[in-house]
Amino acid sequence: MHRRTRPSIIGIVTYVLVGHSMGGLYARAFAGFNPNDIAGLVFIDPADFTETKEDWNTIFRRIGVPEKRIDEMLYARLYQPAKVDSVRFGPWSEGQVLAALRRTDFAEVTRLPVPNVPIYFFIGGRFEVAPERRSTDYDHTKFFEVRTNVNIERWRKFIYSSSKGGALIYLSNSGHYLHRDDARAVIGTLKMLLENLGG
Template sequence: MKLLKTALLTLLVSFAFAQEKMVKANGTNFHVFTKGLENRDPKKPVIIFENGMGVGLGNWDTVLDDLAKLAPVLAYDRAGVEKSDKIFQMPTVARTSGNLKAILEVLNIAPPYVIVGHSMGGLYARAFAGFYPDEIAGLVLIDPADFTETKEDWNNIFRKLSIPEKKIDEMLYNRLYKPQLPPTQVDSMYYGPWSEAQVLGALRRTDFAEVKALPLPDVPVYFFMAGKFEVPPELRSKDFDQEAFFQVRTLVNMERWRKFIYSSRKGGSLIYLSNSGHFIHRDDAKVVTANIRLLLESLVK
């Protein structure tokens, strides 16, 4: 009975210090989850999470509790996604970074920060690190939207697969320039994910010029790369061998990401997981948690 009471007390204390609430910042109500802030050493970083495109903060439930044992954590839904207010503004990297900064200020969460981004969230994490480089202690990118890629990089993969130039031009047009639905024809429930896709497309058309112009802080950069091809046969492209494309793209991306990591004087790690798909933090949560632990430990040496 005594052990049961102790376990229940520990559980209640854990819940008491984990908060899920709405926070108003820049005139918008954001759905926010925090844990571990009550015991924070002000010199140690807070881990901040940026979700994938149109995905809510619950997607991090595989790693949040374990990482909260190492450092305070904050996850949130971007504007227009899940429980946060639905606003009808394009979620540019500048606007999204400003919103996150405002949330941190409202909650009185001072830097330093280790920012963790998955997929589209990796792009936003890189941008936040560039807008506020002096506040970042570490950058963790989990199979991010590839802001180091150019249109020519993309086309060169198809050339390696011996795709005719005319077909390459056609596929690039369909990917980046084919007219999309105007905002007035988008269901308001899906405006958030739709608008994030528009921002990603616009950045790709410029080879991510806005993001590349931002400084990269001299902090450890940890990059997780998914090695598992997940597209089922019935959904694969009829224009090219999509699995072969995935394999070639993985190899050329590794080289670019290696160079990106070395562009920080603190270096970092490139972690390739052959059995993980795009949602690495769900397929192999222990590897993600263990490597973020290593990053945190490196900051106190």
């Protein structure tokens, strides 16, 4: 998060929010509750707060997964009770929050206003799921490819919800941790955003 003071109004502080993964969801919620305090939004491969259950199911239909299996996977993903992971409790508990929001298609977040500020999305194009963790129910590589294309389309529409413009940046050699895999591209874009804001 970058803090800047509006030069024309003494004492008013605005923020450029930068959120990666689950942090993207938190940034979207914070911006929705405090739209007048936001100068820019940057999402780095975020937990997808624009996604619905139907969006998710449609991806599986496109790659040929039978309808019965789609229903079973959706139940396992969102409704099957999960055993507490006391060793990795932080990530586990965040996963529970994310699942609860997914069950309502992120209703608590989507009802919030989107600040009229520049909006940037970074997307990684490298498939990183280890072979032993890939699904045996479907072609995991194909799923990643289709889901990435679907996300790009939805995130493009989200950018257009603001009249201030923005960008959707696809880094083909980066994975989920784009800010580590291609730090120069991410930092360079952030610097450009701040310069355009006069910060």
